[in-house]
Amino acid sequence: DAGITQSPRHKVTETGTPVTLRCHQTENHRYMYWYRQDPGHGLRLIHYSYGVKDTDKGEVSDGYSVSRSKTEDFLLTLESATSSQTSVYFCAISTGDVGNQPQHFGDGTRLSIL
């Protein structure tokens, strides 16, 4: 158990509303990641963080923002949700001191945008 908690686990919302997903870790790891997983596309990186207030974009960052004000929490925000953002969102942490170490995933958030 890598000590990762994602919340909420499920959410249904309407187009145009803001949505924030939370990832919480208990072990003070430096690197945290947000991925989305869609049929036919596999897992794709949205944003990642390499420390408090240090974040960078991934492959599919448009329409998403992130924040990391504390080591243990990494937030993903959809400012104005669209139906194309319906997906399963996974948070991951890297257990090493550099980012190319194994990553461990949270249980995921299933998000539906109607």
Added chain:
Amino acid sequence: QKEVEQNSGPLSVPEGAIASLNCTYSDRGSQSFFWYRQYSGKSPELIMFIYSNGDKEDGRFTAQLNKASQYVSLLIRDSQPSDSATYLCAVTPNSGYALNFGKGTSLLVTP
């Protein structure tokens, strides 16, 4: 975007047989290679990682890496029905901190 390619399957093997899962990658500078197992509706679970050319064994699992051919594989010996899942190959690019994932291979182990 660097490519990580896997055959989508399904790969069907009988119980007790060896399952062989393959992955190729395009970034020649890739440093780290991972295999994840994902059951339907669940999150990916790390089962193997390998950094150097050659074989790495852990129980019934063997990861094989050939950097010259840009190829990494996973062998599952004595396959069990509980091994039925999607197996994801992931690669860390030379310059990055994140993983590039293949789309996964679906494995079905039949009793």
